[in-house]
Amino acid sequence: MKKQNVTLTNFLHLKKAEEEQAGEGSKRAAAVITKNNEETKKREAPHIYTIYEITRYIRHKLDKDDLLRDVHVKGEISNLSQPTSGHLYFTLKDESSELRCVMFRDKCAQLKFNLEDGMSVIVRGRISVYEKKGTYQLYAKEIQETGIGALYLAFEQLKKKLKREGLFDVAHKKPIPAFPRTVGIITSPTGAVIRDLLNVTRRRYPHVHLLLAPVVVQGGQAPSEIVNAVQLLNRANKELETIDVLVLGRGGGSIEELWAFNEEAVARAIFSSEIPVISAVGHETDFTIADFVADKRAATPSEAAELVVPDRREIERNLHSLELRIRQNLFNVVEVHRQRLESIEKSVLFRKPTERINQYRQTVDELKRNIYAEITHQVELHRSSLQAYIGKLDALSPLAILKRGYSICSRLDGTVIRTIDNISVGDALKVLLTDGEAISEVKEKKRK
Amino acid sequence: MEGEGKEAADEMSFEEAMKRLETIAEMLGEGKLSLEDSLKIFEEGMGLCKFCNKALDEAEYKVEKLMEKESGEIGVEEFKEEE
Numbered sequence: 001m002k003k004q005n006v007t008l009t010n011f012l013h014l015k016k017a018e019e020e021q022a023g024e025g026s027k028r029a030a031a032v033i034t035k036n037n038e039e040t041k042k043r044e045a046p047h048i049y050t051i052y053e054i055t056r057y058i059r060h061k062l063d064k065d066d067l068l069r070d071v072h073v074k075g076e077i078s079n080l081s082q083p084t085s086g087h088l089y090f091t092l093k094d095e096s097s098e099l100r101c102v103m104f105r106d107k108c109a110q111l112k113f114n115l116e117d118g119m120s121v122i123v124r125g126r127i128s129v130y131e132k133k134g135t136y137q138l139y140a141k142e143i144q145e146t147g148i149g150a151l152y153l154a155f156e157q158l159k160k161k162l163k164r165e166g167l168f169d170v171a172h173k174k175p176i177p178a179f180p181r182t183v184g185i186i187t188s189p190t191g192a193v194i195r196d197l198l199n200v201t202r203r204r205y206p207h208v209h210l211l212l213a214p215v216v217v218q219g220g221q222a223p224s225e226i227v228n229a230v231q232l233l234n235r236a237n238k239e240l241e242t243i244d245v246l247v248l249g250r251g252g253g254s255i256e257e258l259w260a261f262n263e264e265a266v267a268r269a270i271f272s273s274e275i276p277v278i279s280a281v282g283h284e285t286d287f288t289i290a291d292f293v294a295d296k297r298a299a300t301p302s303e304a305a306e307l308v309v310p311d312r313r314e315i316e317r318n319l320h321s322l323e324l325r326i327r328q329n330l331f332n333v334v335e336v337h338r339q340r341l342e343s344i345e346k347s348v349l350f351r352k353p354t355e356r357i358n359q360y361r362q363t364v365d366e367l368k369r370n371i372y373a374e375i376t377h378q379v380e381l382h383r384s385s386l387q388a389y390i391g392k393l394d395a396l397s398p399l400a401i402l403k404r405g406y407s408i409c410s411r412l413d414g415t416v417i418r419t420i421d422n423i424s425v426g427d428a429l430k431v432l433l434t435d436g437e438a439i440s441e442v443k444e445k446k447r448k
Numbered sequence: 449m450e451g452e453g454k455e456a457a458d459e460m461s462f463e464e465a466m467k468r469l470e471t472i473a474e475m476l477g478e479g480k481l482s483l484e485d486s487l488k489i490f491e492e493g494m495g496l497c498k499f500c501n502k503a504l505d506e507a508e509y510k511v512e513k514l515m516e517k518e519s520g521e522i523g524v525e526e527f528k529e530e531e
Contacts, residue, residue, distance in 0.1 A: 177463060178463050178466075179461070179462045179466070181461070181462070189527070194529070198511060198529065201509075202509060207504060207508070207509060208509065209509075209511075210510065210511040210512070210527075211512050211513075211514045211524070212511065212512065212514060212527050213513075213514045213515075228516075232514060232515075232516055232522065233514065235522060236514055236522050239522055240522055240524070315466075316504065318466070319466070319497065319500050319501065319504075322470065322497070323494075323497045325473040325477070326469070326472055326473045326476060326490060326493040326494070326497075329473060329476030329477045329479075330486060330487070330490040332476075332477075332479065333476055333479055333481070333483065333486040334486075
């Protein structure tokens with residue numbers, strides 16, 4: 001490359017063109033070098049440069065290089081530091097070499113994750129010289145994680161996406177049946193997981209039908225095999241026999257080894273499964289996307305087995321106590337009814353049926369007596385007021401008047417004489433006295 | 449191979465039977481039912497107990513391997529643990 005073959009002399013010519021923009025320092029450097037160059041030509045003797053001059057030259061060389069202007073460098077971060085300036089300083093290293101790196105504050109702000117020592121990264125940037133120290137370094141513009149970091153990032157991204165879609169919502173979680181008859185298992189046909197599952201289920205509940213859909217649980221084939229297995233078991237559920245629950249299992253491992261369970265296709269297959277799914281991937285602390293989508297997460301395959309099948313002894317105890325309770329309760333019900341019957345039998349009505357009738361009869365008698373007394377009383381009341389009236393009448397009777405010495409004078413036919421004008425001398429009159437009557441004749445009449 | 453036990457179980461699952469037993473125990477416990485109804489559900493409860501016990505005794509532990517045949521059919525064969 002022409003540019004890479006720049007000689008010190010050429011550099012000076014180039015420099016001249018740049019002098020307009022260059023700062024004081026570089027102007028001076030250029031001037032010095034120009035002068036020196038001329039002197040060199042003149043005297044043909046070696047020239048002594050200052051460190052600064054030579055550093056400037058090297059920097060210029062590097063800055064002009066197309067390759068170094070934009071490079072991607074892979075390595076592991078070490079000696080990471082971030083002073084208050086906000087710039088990040090670190091060394092990128094691999095087995096054979098090291099490279100100083102700096103990332104300025106404004107670029108750091110665009111990082112989506114925090115850098116850590118030991119992290120495998122790919123750093124993009126330009127390589128230039130830090131004049132003050134006379135060292136070349138990588139001025140980082142972008143940093144990407146590689147290896148574990150990239151997987152972790154992908155995990156976080158998928159988790160976020162599926163969560164937003166609602167695949168983890170509790171509303172979608174299907175209940176795990178308490179007493180499954182058939183359990184579908186998706187795992188490797190060899191290894192600890194299937195052995196644990198078989199051992200635990202056999203010990204706890206030797207009444208279950210286990211249906212294994214063998215898959216490889218890591219590597220490139222794993223995701224599609226797992227997806228197929230979930231779908232196959234769902235088909236079998238319809239076409240063959242009811243499958244009550246699925247267990248998707250894998251032993252512990254690195255994030256790469258568990259990766260199949262973080263694949264989107266696997267997550268969607270679990271979500272679409274009509275059969276409830278229990279995930280049992282890795283150890284207690286390993287969480288996979290499958291765990292979030294599954295209807296239930298078991299920390300380990302053994303726990304999955306315990307979740308999926310109940311303990312036979314427990315069931316038998318349960319059943320036994322239920323039977324006892326039912327018998328006892330029925331006994332109580334019968335007892336209650338017997339007591340009620342007995343109390344009815346003991347009641348008066350049942351012992352002496354005529355008792356009640358006699359009681360009524362007695363009541364009737366009593367009422368009768370009451371009515372009679374009342375009537376007598378009323379009659380007495382009337383009788384005494386009648387007496388009073390008779391007394392009054394008596395007092396007013398003309399006969400009573402006769403008793404007091406008055407007499408009534410009437411014609412013989414009984415017509416009472418009220419005035420002297422009604423009688424004539426010679427008339428026969430009847431004089432009524434209290435104790436008899438006298439017939440008399442009118443001899444003389446005198447008007448008052 | 450499945451026999452009658454399986455058919456009976458198809459009408460009501462073991463789980464449902466256990467649930468029904470709980471209900472029956474509770475109904476009898478409340479004592480609100482007539483004697484006749486009490487006896488009726490008691491009979492039912494005893495039947496269910498028998499059914500559950502039988503289901504426990506009869507169910508067999510079976511491990512099978514599921515696979516898809518080339519014809520697309522689903523096949524099942526006995527699964528033997530490899531050492």
